[in-house]
Amino acid sequence: MIEKATWGYDGNLEPLYEVEEREEEFLVTFDLPRVRREDVEVNTTKDTVEVVARMSRAICWEHWGSVQRKITFQAFRKRIRLPEQVEPEKASAIFKNGILQINLPKARRKVVVPIT
Template identity: 60%
Template structure:
């Protein structure tokens, strides 16, 4: 299988959530998802995994306010990052690991390898 790499652009919601920049990379035997989380402390990050999704919620140490940006003259304040990513393969949630340094969160999730014994009639 070839390496799949996606860079997903940040978006925002009017409820104060900002979608962080993220990158998904297929490492062969694992999936690596990297999140850019400026203004976030390690203890304010929550990661939830299912067999085929990774969900991130992170609270910023201070809110960010955008005023008069683009053609829209509106003020928006962001306080949290939130994102859910559908993974290209099933993963082993129990073997997953994460590291956080300088605002960069790296989540490594081993691919699920199921062996099935086929009975021959």
């Protein structure tokens, strides 16, 4: 499912993202234009993933209508609650051409107990 981008008046944009559930993992993909790899921070817990990414150049948006507004965006920020628990210490991420892909292995639900 792809979500639409939204913003707040704190200078942060919520990026476009997609959560793909696979058999053994979740693949979470973020679209982060105007961001360099060294400006991306990924934090995970057993049921969330959060991305904070500073833009290399701020974006200014102006709205001229019945109400005049001017907003400057400087970073992307998004926290996602995952549908199942994951193993955060085994997470990995790749960033290339403004696209961040995070692999989050699902937590094992069933453990085989040896019988002696």
